[in-house]
Amino acid sequence: MPEGVFQSELGQQSRDVSQETLSMAVCPAFSLIIPAYNEQQGILPVLDELQAILQRADCEYEIIVVNDGSTDDTGKLLRSYSGVRLIEHRRNCGYGASLKTGIRNAKYPLIVITDADGTYPNDRIPHLVSLMSDADMVVGARIGANVRYSKLRKIPKWFLVHFAQWLTRSKIPDLNSGLRVFRKNIVERFLTILPNNFSFTTSITVAMLMNNYAVHYEPIDYHARVGKSKIKPIRDTLRFVQLILRTGVYFAPLRIFMPLAMLFFAGFLFTLCQDIFVREDLTERTLILLIAATQVGMFALLADMIDKRTGRL
Secondary structure, eight states, X not given: OOHHHHHHHHHHHHXXXXXXHHHHHHSOOXXXXXXXXXXXXXHHHHHHHHHHHHHHTTOOEEEEEEEESOSSSHHHHHHTOOSSEEEEESSOOOHHHHHHHHHHHOOSSEEEEOOSSSOSOGGGHHHHHXXXXXXXXXXXXXXXXXXXXXXXXXXXXXXXXXXXXXXXXXXXXXXXXXXXXXXXXXXXXXXXXXXXXXXXXXXXXXXXXXXXXXXXXXXOXXXXXXXXXXXXXXXXXXXXXXXXXXXXXXXXXXXXXXXXXXXXXXXXXXXXXXXXXIIOSOOHHHHHHHHHHHHHHHXXXXXXXXXXXXXXX
């Protein structure tokens, strides 16, 4: 074989190896989890799009679809669809429960989640996965140029986001995006405290931030969904508040209880001044406020001490 030809073939092989190495570095292997509940209108087009995107990006992946007790033809359609791992719940267990099932059954160390309704730009998945080299979780933040979002949901979301930001002391561009990538071994530590409903994404965001994991937000677009939304604004907003508060108590009790203790103590000082300069007598109200401030403050310190000593996560 002529030397020039041999060198050319070596060069081509080197380029092929380099391209393969680059592809694996840019898009490491991952498990894609899609919860599906009564999504017969949109699930198959979403799966077709995902397969085309991921094959074109030359990613190593698996797609896990969790049929969450659908009562329409979602299950029937998925059973005849090839190229995905189908896991079925006998009854409807909830969005978060479906994600937990998928996470427990995933075979790759990176987990990607997206929705079955076509709202998220799934063509961004390979790029989001590539950003995991410098993060523990990458969130597709719905702050892109083309975002179609219900104005009614923006009002409670604004309060929730600011409460979560105060709790975590972190900027949160999108609290509950359903398109994100995270490390399986990290999220498995939180599974026992994560909810089974739509609050799953809200809770995992707060939990990751409060445990000082690296969270990166990448701007994405957000489209109008196919089919009817499963979210009930009032009920789910109240659940979000409850879950954020519970997560805060679990991970940062001082952040929750100390402001309450300070409020009682401020009330105590106010009524004490009234007792001294106006009533010229010590009233029961003043004593009750002092006891409440002391008890809440001691409870906060004790809870924080237990949290630090156990070092659960």
